[in-house]
Amino acid sequence: xxxxxxxxxxxxxxxxxxxxxxxxELVEGDAPVPGDGEVLINNVYVTADPGMxxxxxxxxxxxxxxxxxxxHSFSVGVVVESNHPDVQEGExxxxxxxxxxxxxxxxxxxxxxxxxxxxxxxxxxxxxxGINGFTAYFGLLAxxxxxxxDTVLVSTAAGAVGSAVGQIAKxxxxxxxxxxxxxxKAALCTDVFGFDDxxxxxxxxxxxxxxxxxCPDGIDVYYDNVGGATLDIxxxxxxxxxxxxxCGTASTDSWIPQPTGLRPERNxxxxxxxxxxxxxxxxxxxxxxxxxDLSEWVRDGKIQYREDIVDGLENAGAALAGLYEGRxxxxxxxxxxxxxxx
Amino acid sequence: xxxxxxxxxxxxxxxxxxxxxxxxELVEGDAPVPGDGEVLINNVYVTADPGMxxxxxxxxxxxxxxxxxxxHSFSVGVVVESNHPDVQEGExxxxxxxxxxxxxxxxxxxxxxxxxxxxxxxxxxxxxxGINGFTAYFGLLAxxxxxxxDTVLVSTAAGAVGSAVGQIAKxxxxxxxxxxxxxxKAALCTDVFGFDDxxxxxxxxxxxxxxxxxCPDGIDVYYDNVGGATLDIxxxxxxxxxxxxxCGTASTDSWIPQPTGLRPERNxxxxxxxxxxxxxxxxxxxxxxxxxDLSEWVRDGKIQYREDIVDGLENAGAALAGLYEGRxxxxxxxxxxxxxxx
Numbered sequence: 001x002x003x004x005x006x007x008x009x010x011x012x013x014x015x016x017x018x019x020x021x022x023x024x025e026l027v028e029g030d031a032p033v034p035g036d037g038e039v040l041i042n043n044v045y046v047t048a049d050p051g052m053x054x055x056x057x058x059x060x061x062x063x064x065x066x067x068x069x070x071x072h073s074f075s076v077g078v079v080v081e082s083n084h085p086d087v088q089e090g091e092x093x094x095x096x097x098x099x100x101x102x103x104x105x106x107x108x109x110x111x112x113x114x115x116x117x118x119x120x121x122x123x124x125x126x127x128x129x130g131i132n133g134f135t136a137y138f139g140l141l142a143x144x145x146x147x148x149x150d151t152v153l154v155s156t157a158a159g160a161v162g163s164a165v166g167q168i169a170k171x172x173x174x175x176x177x178x179x180x181x182x183x184x185k186a187a188l189c190t191d192v193f194g195f196d197d198x199x200x201x202x203x204x205x206x207x208x209x210x211x212x213x214x215c216p217d218g219i220d221v222y223y224d225n226v227g228g229a230t231l232d233i234x235x236x237x238x239x240x241x242x243x244x245x246x247c248g249t250a251s252t253d254s255w256i257p258q259p260t261g262l263r264p265e266r267n268x269x270x271x272x273x274x275x276x277x278x279x280x281x282x283x284x285x286x287x288x289x290x291x292x293d294l295s296e297w298v299r300d301g302k303i304q305y306r307e308d309i310v311d312g313l314e315n316a317g318a319a320l321a322g323l324y325e326g327r328x329x330x331x332x333x334x335x336x337x338x339x340x341x342x
Numbered sequence: 343x344x345x346x347x348x349x350x351x352x353x354x355x356x357x358x359x360x361x362x363x364x365x366x367e368l369v370e371g372d373a374p375v376p377g378d379g380e381v382l383i384n385n386v387y388v389t390a391d392p393g394m395x396x397x398x399x400x401x402x403x404x405x406x407x408x409x410x411x412x413x414h415s416f417s418v419g420v421v422v423e424s425n426h427p428d429v430q431e432g433e434x435x436x437x438x439x440x441x442x443x444x445x446x447x448x449x450x451x452x453x454x455x456x457x458x459x460x461x462x463x464x465x466x467x468x469x470x471x472g473i474n475g476f477t478a479y480f481g482l483l484a485x486x487x488x489x490x491x492d493t494v495l496v497s498t499a500a501g502a503v504g505s506a507v508g509q510i511a512k513x514x515x516x517x518x519x520x521x522x523x524x525x526x527k528a529a530l531c532t533d534v535f536g537f538d539d540x541x542x543x544x545x546x547x548x549x550x551x552x553x554x555x556x557c558p559d560g561i562d563v564y565y566d567n568v569g570g571a572t573l574d575i576x577x578x579x580x581x582x583x584x585x586x587x588x589c590g591t592a593s594t595d596s597w598i599p600q601p602t603g604l605r606p607e608r609n610x611x612x613x614x615x616x617x618x619x620x621x622x623x624x625x626x627x628x629x630x631x632x633x634x635d636l637s638e639w640v641r642d643g644k645i646q647y648r649e650d651i652v653d654g655l656e657n658a659g660a661a662l663a664g665l666y667e668g669r670x671x672x673x674x675x676x677x678x679x680x681x682x683x684x
Contacts, residue, residue: 054608054612059608061612062612224607227605227607227608228605228607231607246607246610246611247611248611249607249608249611252605252607252608255608258604258605258608259604259605260602260603260604260605261602261603261605262600262601262602263569263570263594263600263601263602263603264606264617265566265569265570265573265588265591265594265619266396266401266569266591266594266597266600267619268588268617268618268619269588269589269590269591269619269620269621270396270403270404270619271619272618272619272620272621272624273618273619274616274617274618274619275606275610275616275617275618276610276614276615276616276617276618277607277609277610277611277612277613277614277615277616278611278614279611279614282614
């Protein structure tokens with residue numbers, strides 16, 4: 001058993017508002033030692049995710065990270081030591097670990113899975129063929145339940161999840177409308193991700209009117225990654241028996257104190273709308289199903305994706321902060337070390 | 343074919359806020375004449391319903407009543423003329439008609455149904471064995487989907503719908519907590535309707551703390567008839583995968599302009615809560631199922647109900663206004679003429 005030196009990023013301080021690089025610190029130490037049934041992974045890519053805002057917020061949630069500990073993240077890497085009979089040294093695995101070179105993981109967790117590096121670039125295991133693809137897939141299909149002909153509206157439509165939602169909805173025969181911020185992202189939506197129409201919210205004075213114009217038959221499914229005032233506006237345009245998938249709240253910087261907005265209950269009642277919070281992990285037992293469909297769609301060119309990769313764990317905090325300024329163009333990944341399969 | 347004189351109540355003016363007697367006028371005219379396939383009904387009871395606030399509001403909804411026309415309501419009465427082969431003169435029927443002595447109805451509508459006056463008092467066809475019972479039944483069972491052991495919280499718990507919700511939830515093995523206004527209604531909840539606990543919201547300083555105390559294990563199903571600040575508070579106490587049934591918005595007097603409240607999306611997301619608007623009419627094709635269960639439960643003494651009956655169509659507007667002041671004790675009915683079966 002060799003002992004590795006380990007760079008990892010710890011959370012120094014919980015956030016009042018948006019994540020900032022100063023909240024994190026890159027530290028050196030010994031690599032952790034896998035216990036019975038565990039494996040040691042040498043990470044190649046880790047992620048910066050919009051949901052991390054909630055994990056490090058002073059307003060605690062289902063995935064709060066404690067200060068002084070390694071920041072949680074999704075990761076893909078190579079097993080360098082295994083105490084589990086079903087996992088061999090040298091195998092590539094995706095898991096929920098953290099911003100670290102070396103991490104210990106439990107292969108029995110539903111979020112742990114093997115990745116075949118011959119199938120697709122390793123990085124996709126953290127994006128379209130991983131957490132983003134699964135989030136789009138189950139949030140849209142299991143919660144949003146679109147029918148052919150439905151109008152599906154998606155916020156952060158140029159993002160890793162939003163762009164997949166739009167393309168899956170299109171495969172299912174829906175009319176797809178994206179909301180994105182800025183001309184470059186708006187162009188991605190229509191030109192690369194095949195949305196039928198897009199609204200650049202930074203370029204319109206009246207978002208309500210712009211959505212109404214883009215969705216003349218109303219909205220059957222709203223896949224929402226932002227919440228806030230956009231959600232308030234959309235709720236007034238959702239059709240009878242429409243579905244609102246609450247997947248993220250990116251537009252709200254802080255939940256302390258809990259902000260206010262337009263009351264939703266009358267819209268829900270009059271149109272019998274179902275508004276439902278959604279977390280991908282609840283579907284971990286069905287990831288295989290999503291992976292099979294998504295792999296086929298990617299292989300057939302029916303789903304396009306974009307990645308935005310920065311080098312080095314020392315840049316992870318800045319990459320995370322950049323998400324909330326809309327600086328990334330595609331799935332934000334941090335390359336921990338050179339990809340051994342490229 | 344005899345021609346009847348007809349007293350009926352018309353809507354003179356749409357409401358900015360709460361219904362008031364002055365918005366209505368009792369007028370005299372000729373009874374309407376049933377067309378092909380229609381029947382003429384001589385009403386015995388009509389209703390005053392919390393939802394009528396929305397029907398007569400300037401903010402239009404699914405059931406808006408036009409000014410100058412007869413106010414809509416639920417009704418039970420006796421058929422006095424029939425142009426429909428399946429309905430005979432003298433039969434008792436419940437239908438969606440209006441505040442009038444004589445009304446025409448279409449027996450082919452799913453909301454039209456025959457009532458056996460030997461089964462139960464006629465008035466129950468507008469309450470526990472009618473719209474209120476059906477609303478409680480489908481809203482709780484089809485939308486709320488309680489499991490045995492769940493904590494079910496109900497607002498307006500002493501009301502015609504809320505009291506039925508609590509008792510059905512109890513039959514299904516749930517722990518039931520009511521919210522009601524005033525000592526008399528709170529006592530009804532525990533002593534007559536069998537709630538495990540009740541919160542008199544008029545008697546507590548801190549509703550959040552009072553609900554937390556009454557629901558130490560959190561809330562699995564919230565059956566909401568009021569919306570507003572109570573809904574905001576409850577959303578912070580709903581458990582993982584909890585359900586919120588939006589059945590009414592009685593606490594909000596006016597929706598113009600749309601009022602504000604605490605943003606719900608983070609609570610929905612963190613606990614993957616489903617919040618869904620519900621309208622009984624969507625289940626009209628399944629009323630028979632509800633009637634069978636409810637009739638049995640009433641017969642077996644498992645469901646208690648209360649009625650509050652005023653005499654004369656001239657008092658309908660005041661009875662409606664009284665609902666929003668909490669003046670009624672039980673299902674608010676208006677007796678149009680003496681009940682021929684009593």
